[in-house]
Amino acid sequence: MSLFLDVVSVDAAVETVRRITPAAGCEDVPLESALHRVLAKDVCADIDVPGFDRSTVDGYAVAAADTIGASEAIPAMLQFLGRVSMGSTDPGSISPGSCRYVPTGGALPAGADAVVMIENAEQIGDDLLVHRPVAPGENVIRRGEDFGAGKVVLERGRVLTPREIGVAAAVGADRVSVVMVPRIGIISTGNEVVPILERPAPGQVRDVNSYLAGAFVTERGCRPVYFGIVRDDRAALMRAVASALERCDAVLISGGSSKDERDNTAAVVAELGEVLVHGIALAPGKPTIIGTARKKPVIGLPGHPASTFVVLVAIVDHLIAAMSQTTVTRRTLRARLTQNIPSTRGREDYIRVSLEDGRATPIFGKSGLLNTLVQSDGLVRIPASIEGLEVGEEVEVILW
Amino acid sequence: MSLFLDVVSVDAAVETVRRITPAAGCEDVPLESALHRVLAKDVCADIDVPGFDRSTVDGYAVAAADTIGASEAIPAMLQFLGRVSMGSTDPGSISPGSCRYVPTGGALPAGADAVVMIENAEQIGDDLLVHRPVAPGENVIRRGEDFGAGKVVLERGRVLTPREIGVAAAVGADRVSVVMVPRIGIISTGNEVVPILERPAPGQVRDVNSYLAGAFVTERGCRPVYFGIVRDDRAALMRAVASALERCDAVLISGGSSKDERDNTAAVVAELGEVLVHGIALAPGKPTIIGTARKKPVIGLPGHPASTFVVLVAIVDHLIAAMSQTTVTRRTLRARLTQNIPSTRGREDYIRVSLEDGRATPIFGKSGLLNTLVQSDGLVRIPASIEGLEVGEEVEVILW
Structure with missing residues (x-):
């Protein structure tokens, strides 16, 4: 193994990360605890939804044919047979020339194929005057129109937002199979690093x-496991990484802004496994390490937090997506640059920008x-193939 | 009180909700548990960040004045005094004409005001040849340049994303004051409603x-408290709402797609407090009830889930924001319509759309x-003041 591999492109680094990251297992969880989890198996409709022809208005269930030509002047006259009550499992039936009242959401009686809204009818005793014709299916959701029994309603890989949770409830999925929460070990290194409760001395x-x-990993559905701060001591780092590998699905080693620390991290990964990438054509974030040990991915992040954050977005996001066998979906927005952004060909630059009224201003x-990080709204990615972006150009902003 | 108030505008409904919703209290939580919480108090820097002049590169700390005119041909020659080690609390000092090696992130020795990158210098024994001049401050982050001691670094009302968590860590905020998690009571009503584990009969x-x-409320940082399904029985609904008011900060009563249920909900809210809004000029979502009881907001949601979701977005979002004394921030995106959307003046329409390549297609x-809900990407809001939108028009899509 070599500690001094060539700098690789962001795409190659992402490809490497995806290749070495095993898929997480899956588990069944109650639907009410499944928010933001990733579906591991398709969810299918167990029944037709709705399970019956359903009125979408308060009105009168009729045979549409009985209302042809009905108008204010010459209403159609139907026999009123009574009301369908909500939740009643037998809505009864109608025969030609008759009708039943049905509330919004109620079941159509047998023989009915449309609903006349109450405002278009007038009930006089046992007679109903219909002032407007209805077409077959009007004001009705047909049995199975929303979801047909046996059909896939949510595909595996989908993130369960409140809307998916609602759909799963509709098809009776009180438990769903989701990707297990990956455990991500987090190690900080560096003699200069102190716990946040301490008041740092100069240096x-x-x-x-x-x-x-x-x-960051919590926001993406992972559980962080903290292994504290390790001094620049190879044996101590070795113990921390070995312990993290034992307890976690992936390990992030942050720090190593000085060359000694970078060497330490790479040497430890090499001893426990293999260093695959040592340097990415990415700014900020160049001194990133990608390795694998005990069949788990190990990422060495730069020491500066602002650089670390770019690497989390550009690289670690893909690691987490690979675990749930999905791809990274980013919230993006198109905006016009208010200034030129110079860049070096052959390196992918991530420039923080603030947004206002569709204009993106680089924060240099x-x-x-x-x-x-907190004054910007997102990142503009400048591909390695170009030499910068010009004022007025439309760019895609990756929103934080 | 009247059960048949006039239909009010969405703006008026939102204003009502904000007026009757009390602010939630606040509590201190450990920083590592504060993700996505809303800051209740400003976070200030306890110290200068960084606490010392810090090098941003691996290189040689110098007095910039010593490098004026340096070039490959005629390098400046400086005396090498040794290395500053990472984490050392005493970086030593330099005098004019001398330098010290300093790693990325290391402290500048007293007397230095810039750093020459290693690639622009050559060390020969105790001499350093500098091939390029540096300006004062070059490759240095000054003490307090990131955050000055005592300054506000995060304002109250801010949602703590990973970036804010990082900034809070930098200023030693190991605990932060955040808005308490609101408890939202959720009641379902309707004789037709069965638990999701059951296989619904026709009707x-x-x-x-x-x-x-x-x-939905969980995604927005609230804790839902479920009070189950209540049949269309006024006394039973009264008991459920009273119990929810006792245990929660706000109550959502869903259901009431039939007129009987709508009346029940309004009557119960009226008996326990006051109905303020009964009908909103909103489609879908018109039969929404806004009331207040025991100084807490009570919202009656429509029965159809897809309508309910629009009311959650258009109204309940503001209730939750009012509790944390913030405003609703929406992810939006501009897109061009692929079809006309008709609308009724005087009513705010929310049309689901799917997005592709900057074009929004209404799902009618x-x-x-x-x-x-799951086939669309967001909502287009058609203000009450206009009669629809035309194909090709640019619209703002509220992303789910």
């Missing part, structure tokens, strides 16, 4: 990256500044 | 709305169809 910095990476501040 | 439907509303299916 020391707080452990921002554990919190940043932990929150030093990449080590955390305040650029 | 019956599963309780989709409890799951839909529960997941009956509003009671659940499949339109």
Whole structure:
């Protein structure tokens, strides 16, 4: 193995990450606990939804043919047979020339194929005057029109938002099979790093990256497992990584902004497994390490939090997606640049931008500044193949 | 009180909801558990971040003035005094004409004001040849440049995403004051509604709305409390609402697609408090009830899940925002319509659309169809003041 591999493209790095990341297992969970989980198996309709022809209005269930030509001047006259009550499992029936009242959501009686809205009819004793014709199917949702029994209503790989949860409820999926929550080990390294409760002395910095990476993976449905701060000591780092590999599905080692630390991380990964990428054509985020050990992915993140965040977005997002066998979906927005952005060909640049009224203003501040993360609205990716972007150009902004 | 108030505009309904919704209290939580919570108090920097002048590269800390005019041909020559190690709390000092090696992230020695990148210098024994001049501050983040001690770094009302969590960690906020999680009571009504585990008989439907509303409020940081399915019985509904008011900060009563149920809900709210809105100029979602009881908001949602979802987005979102004293922020995207959308003046229409390549295609299916929720990408809002939108018009799509 070599510690000094060539810098690879972002695409190649992503491809490597996807290749070495095993799919997570799956588990059944109650539907009410399944929000934002990824479906591991298709959800199918167990029954027709709705299970009966259903009125979408308050009105009178009729045979549409009985209303042909009905008008205010010459209404159709039908015999009123009574009301269908909500939840009644027998809506009765009608014969030609008759009708029944049916509330919104109620079942049509046998023989009816349309509903006349109450405002288009007048009930006088046992007679109903219909002032407007209805077409067959009007104001009705047919049995199985929403979902047919046996059909797939939600495909595996889909993230369960409230709308999917509602659909699953409609087809009786009180438990769903979802991708297991990946456990992501998080290790901070560096002699300069102190716990956030401590007041750092000159030369020391707080452990921002554990919190940043932990929150990032949590937001994407993973469980972070924190292994604390490890000093620049190869044996100590080895123990921490080995322990993380034992307990987790993937390991993120943050830190290594100094060359000594970078070497430490790469050496430890090499000893436990294999370093596959050591440097990505990505700015900020170049000193990223991708390796594999005990058949699990290990990622070495840069030390500066703002660079770390770009690597989380550009690389780690794909690792998490690979675990649930999905692809990364990003919220994006098109905007016009208010300034030129220079870039180096052969390197993918991620520039923080703030957005206002469809215009994107690059925030050029030093990449080590955390305040650029909270003052920006997203990232503009400049592909490696071009030399920069010009003012007025329309760009795609990856929203935070 | 009147059960038959006039239909009000969406804006008036939202204003009413905000007026009757009390702000939630606040609580301190550990930073690692604060993801997606709303800040209740500003977070200030306890120290300068960084706490010292910090190098952004691997290189040599120098007095910039010593490098004026340096070039490949005529390098500046400096005396090498040694290395600053990472995490050392005393980076030493340099005097004019000398330098120290400093790794990325390391502290500048006293007397240095810039860093020469290693690739622009050559070390020969105790001498350093500098091949390029540096300006004061070059490759350095100054003490306090990211955040100054005492300054507000995160304002109250801000939602804590991973980036805010990272910033809070940098300023030592190991606990943060956040808005308490509102408890939202959820009641389903209707004789036709059965638990999702049951196989509905003809005329019956599963309780989709409890799951839909529960997941919706959970996604927005609230805790749903489920009070089950109540039949169309005024006394039973009264008991359920009273119990929900006791245990929760707000109550959602879903169901009431038939007139009997609508009357029941309004009557119960009136008896326990006051009905303020009974009908909103909103489609779908017209039969919405807004009331207040025991100084808590009570919302009556329509029975059809697809209509319910529009009311959750158009109205309940604002209720939740009011509790955390924030405003609703929506993910939106501009797109061009592929078809005309007719609309009625005086009513706010929410039309589901699917998106592709910047074009929005309306999904006109009956509003009671659940499949339109999972087949669409968002909603187009047609203001009450206009009569529809034309093909080719640019519209704002509220993304799900």
